[in-house]
Every structure is written in C-alpha cells, then in structure tokens.
Amino acid sequence: MPEAGGAPSPEAPGGPPRIEAVEPIERAEVIVCSPGRNFVTLRLTTRSGITGLGDATLNGRELAVAAYLRDHVAPTLIGRDATRIEDTWQYLYRGGYWRRGPVTMTAIAAVDTALWDILGKRAGLPVHELLGGRSRDGVTVYGHANGEDVAELLDQVATYLERGYRAVRAQVGVPGLRSTYGVSRDKLFYEPADAAIPTENLWSTERYLRAIPAALGAVRERFGFEFALLHDVHHRLSPIEAARLGRSLEACDLFWMEDPVPAELQEGYRLIRQHTTTPIATGEVLTSIWDCRTLIEEQLIDYIRTSVVHAGGITHQRRIAAFADTYRVRTGSHGATDLSPVCLAAALHLDIAIPNFGIQEYMRHSEETDAVFPHSYRFADGMLQPGADPGLGVTIDDGLAARFPYRPASLPVNRRLDGSMHDW
Numbered sequence: 001m002p003e004a005g006g007a008p009s010p011e012a013p014g015g016p017p018r019i020e021a022v023e024p025i026e027r028a029e030v031i032v033c034s035p036g037r038n039f040v041t042l043r044l045t046t047r048s049g050i051t052g053l054g055d056a057t058l059n060g061r062e063l064a065v066a067a068y069l070r071d072h073v074a075p076t077l078i079g080r081d082a083t084r085i086e087d088t089w090q091y092l093y094r095g096g097y098w099r100r101g102p103v104t105m106t107a108i109a110a111v112d113t114a115l116w117d118i119l120g121k122r123a124g125l126p127v128h129e130l131l132g133g134r135s136r137d138g139v140t141v142y143g144h145a146n147g148e149d150v151a152e153l154l155d156q157v158a159t160y161l162e163r164g165y166r167a168v169r170a171q172v173g174v175p176g177l178r179s180t181y182g183v184s185r186d187k188l189f190y191e192p193a194d195a196a197i198p199t200e201n202l203w204s205t206e207r208y209l210r211a212i213p214a215a216l217g218a219v220r221e222r223f224g225f226e227f228a229l230l231h232d233v234h235h236r237l238s239p240i241e242a243a244r245l246g247r248s249l250e251a252c253d254l255f256w257m258e259d260p261v262p263a264e265l266q267e268g269y270r271l272i273r274q275h276t277t278t279p280i281a282t283g284e285v286l287t288s289i290w291d292c293r294t295l296i297e298e299q300l301i302d303y304i305r306t307s308v309v310h311a312g313g314i315t316h317q318r319r320i321a322a323f324a325d326t327y328r329v330r331t332g333s334h335g336a337t338d339l340s341p342v343c344l345a346a347a348l349h350l351d352i353a354i355p356n357f358g359i360q361e362y363m364r365h366s367e368e369t370d371a372v373f374p375h376s377y378r379f380a381d382g383m384l385q386p387g388a389d390p391g392l393g394v395t396i397d398d399g400l401a402a403r404f405p406y407r408p409a410s411l412p413v414n415r416r417l418d419g420s421m422h423d424w
C-alpha cells in the first residue's frame, strides 16, 4: 500500500516499482584532500539541493575506501530516497555478500552520516535533536598529553589542565627506545601517519612495563586526582602482561586503560578482568556490533570505543551504544586527528544524546583542516558542544580542499629489539 503522499514509482533504482522517493539523491561525490593530513569525504546532494557530508577516512588506506565508494556504492545511491536512512544501511550491509571489515564499514558510515546530515537540514534541526535531544550539558573530552620523558609529560599535563581539560590521556617515551607511538614532536596537533612508507618504531615490553607505572604515578603525585587520567596501550601486551600493568596502575585511579591486547584476542580480556579493577576500554579498530558482542555481553570492558566513521555511521554506532547500555558499558568514541571534523561532529551529536556516554577523545585538528571543514562545534571548559546548526553543522570548502591534494601517508610499524615484528 502506498505511503501517505507517495505513489508507486517505476523510477526507483532496481527491482519492482516502489513508493516514490520523498527526497531523491541526485549526486554522490567523493572528495579526497590533505589539509595537514588525508581525509576522504562523501557529499550527497538531493534533487531539491540539500547536501549531506559523511567522513570516509581510513588512516593509511584512504584510497581503498574512496574507490569502494565511487565504484561500488555511489551508483546504487542515485535515485534512492535520502529519508530512508535505516533501509539504506540495511541495503548496504545486509544486502551485501561481503560484510564488515574497515573498508566496507567506513564506506557505509559515510553514506549513513551524510543521510543524517540531510535529514537534519530538511527538518531544520541539529542531528542530536533528532536522536532524542540532549541527555547532558556538554560532551566531556580528553586531550593527549605526551612527553619524551616524565618531565616533559608533566609539563604537557599542566598545559592541558590549564586549558580547562577535565580529562587527560598520558603517554610517555620508553627509556632506551628511540621513538614511542603516542609521543609526538608537535604537542598540540598529533599526527601518527608520518611517512609514505611506514616508519619503524622499536618496542620492548619489559621496558614499557617498567616505565608506565612510574610515569603515571608521577602525574598523580604532581596534579592529584581531581581529573580523569587515561592511558593507551595500543594493543601491545599479552593478556597476563596487561593484567600486571592494570594491577600496578590501580593506585593511579585511571579512568581507563585502553587497548591492552590485540583486537583479535578478545578472550584475553577474561584473563585481564580476573586480575585487575583498572577500567578497560577498547574498540577503535572494531567495525560492527558483532565484533563487540562478547566484550559487552560478558562485561569484559567498561568503555566501548567504536567510532561513527569506522563502525557503520550514526545508525550503527547508536545501536552499539544501546546494546552496551544494557550491560552498563559506556561509550568512549575514538577521536584522533584521522577522524575528520565531519566524524567528530557526528560523534558529538550522538554523545550528547545517548544515556550511556562516557567520554569523547579529542585531538585537535590542524588549522588547515579546520579551514577546509568549517564547523559549529566548540570547545569550552573541558567540553565540546555540537552547536545548533541544522544537520551536523559542518561544511567543506571545495576550493580550499583542492589546494591540498592527497599525499601517501602510513602509520608506523613496530619491531622488537631483536628485529622481529611486534603487534601494532
């Protein structure tokens, strides 16, 4: 039976006649630019001229997603009804034979995010109002303090606290290793994808496990306990090593210990849980609710860190959050510089609306990035506000974007002192 205001249309893409599209999509453009770092952005334009943006950036694999979108997804979007957000998600995910994985889920995310942006603009409302409205006054974010040594780390923590941050992630160089992932040259704008061919970092689990409790202990000793302190392990430990680290950090009262073990070793979290009460976060490389299922159902983690851009967009991220809420697991969305302002805005609209928001990662984008993606979100008092503009509140300056062409850039790899490969 036709919906109110709609009549069967023979023009619908593929298959039998359908209900006439309310807001047909007319154009799908993939924009690749590099204002300080690489970004892939999908722009959908409807017949009535409304545009929506979606982030499609997959760090170090940008062109794979751009091709997936251009060659396989965009042709199926033309003529499709932009108001059918859930159906489009199901079409791209459930309709597809090859499922999940970062390339596919990032492409689906871009489409989904752009459709929410369009919906907000049609309604004249910011996306968070469409998601149920505010559940909180603002989105608490954490910044990235890091130093080559403890003295530099302490200076950086001081800088973040002076800037009003209520939560700080602390990373420190490991003595005897020439570089450590998470410790950057430029302290405010951290960019890990630093070379066309991956840089090789050196790794020693023994040295790392000795360095971290001392460094984080020094942070608490100097600045006290009135702010949230976080640490990212970057998937580098075995379960028993992570258990030991978690236990040795209990006196530091961490907000979380992030990614203690490689993402594919989810059973390992059971062992970690048996040994430490340090809260655990993971999920930045997980791409679907099915990847998080065991971790959430067994309450093996306290925070799920999937992101809008890498886990299927607002529609799917909202589903993950709702599932996690059932188990009292809160969210802590990934928000490094490789997640574009479009993704950050989408995350903020979701963060402010869902009941089980925990914290939002916030690595400031460079000035060039902010200029290419003018946005309405703002930082004040340790929180981000998504802004009240209709949709996501982010645009892209095409002319400026064209002045920053794509440059190959990769994340580093990690070798042990004996030259063998270690986990990322």
Ligand code: GCO
Binding pocket: 059, 192, 232, 234, 284, 334, 335, 336, 337, 338, 361, 411
């Ligand atoms: C984080 C991360 C980043 C990622 C980077 C990969 O918690 O912010 O671990 O540093 O490694 O975003 O693309």
Ligand code: MG
Binding pocket: 232, 234, 258, 259, 284
């Ligand atoms: Mg991380």
